Amino acid sequence: KNEVEQSPQNLTAQEGEFITINCSYSVGISALHWLQQHPGGGIVSLFMLSSGKKKHGRLIATINIQEKHSSLHITASHPRDSAVYICAVLSNFGNEKLTFGTGTRLTIIP
């Protein structure tokens, strides 16, 4: 079993739909990242959070430390949101390494 698991692996939705991507992890963490990777390959850090909820534009990220679970939500989805979304956790062992989920490939159809 992977330390970080994401679901779904692939998600196709119509423009305007509300999107939820889930991430579960099995290790103790100090922080969790949500990353976005576009087809060109570059990675953008969307959020880093260790508790509660963060919002940036149409993106919302939540984390429940007790349940070891985080969600990324996209409201009013748009074709430009099509990308791979990756959850990565920073362990609390102090080694600074990120452990990555396998990613969720999101496709928004106009």
Add this chain to the structure above:
Amino acid sequence: GAVVSQHPSRVICKSGTSVKIECRSLDFQATTMFWYRQFPKQSLMLMATSNEGSKATYEQGVEKDKFLINHASLTLSTLTVTSAHPEDSSFYICSARVNRNHEPSYFGPGTRLLVL
């Protein structure tokens, strides 16, 4: 947000040659830089952790003599793929972070290496 650059963005080389990839933090000093490789449709795999002024720490299975890492300053780390072979063809990504609590990692745009 902070910016990390990589150069080159794409490189094609012949088998047996060496390729150097640069990773720079443009507006902050990165105490730690990380090098990853990513094969198509797979997740990022950490290759090594690089701290300024000290030797890099390599992950299990990564040959340190093959993938030379130099973290010469707080804004520059280089990865040299020595005697590259076709199986080294991959997408190489660096990230950088400041060694302070609650600071995120910032990722470079990646370098696509194709070895013929």
